[in-house]
Amino acid sequence: MAGFQEEVAAWVAKTNAKMELAVRKIALDVFSEVILMSPVDTGRFRGNWQVAIGDVPAGTLEIEDKDGTATISKVQAATMGLEVGQTIYLINNLPYAQALEFGSSRQAPGGMVRLAAQRWQPIVEKVAQELSRS
Numbered sequence: 001m002a003g004f005q006e007e008v009a010a011w012v013a014k015t016n017a018k019m020e021l022a023v024r025k026i027a028l029d030v031f032s033e034v035i036l037m038s039p040v041d042t043g044r045f046r047g048n049w050q051v052a053i054g055d056v057p058a059g060t061l062e063i064e065d066k067d068g069t070a071t072i073s074k075v076q077a078a079t080m081g082l083e084v085g086q087t088i089y090l091i092n093n094l095p096y097a098q099a100l101e102f103g104s105s106r107q108a109p110g111g112m113v114r115l116a117a118q119r120w121q122p123i124v125e126k127v128a129q130e131l132s133r134s
Contacts, residue, residue: 016084018131024079025127031075031090033116033123035068038092039100039107047071048092051078057091 031051038046047065050057051074065071075090082088096104101111 028079034112037112039105051075
């Protein structure tokens, strides 16, 4: 019976690893969409997306990231530590963030967060398909 227990334990470990990978990839994909949909003038707004696990980030950053590369890299680094059951936050604390989300920019009239939230299910399905092949 030890062989069966070992097989079950291996299956559980593999399943847990896939779940963590899925959670990380979904967070990265959704957050990347938000960042890349963010309107760009100087790049300050795009560069002020902050990510944290467990705690809501406070304050603002003095960074300009017009193409989003640096900000997405920070998100990618943070998601590497994400585990199933944890809460991950993506926050933009600039005073005009809410106005931009609710249509004050011609570049993003539908916002960023709301549009990414609408894409949640397709993103989850895509990640699930990718992981089912492995």
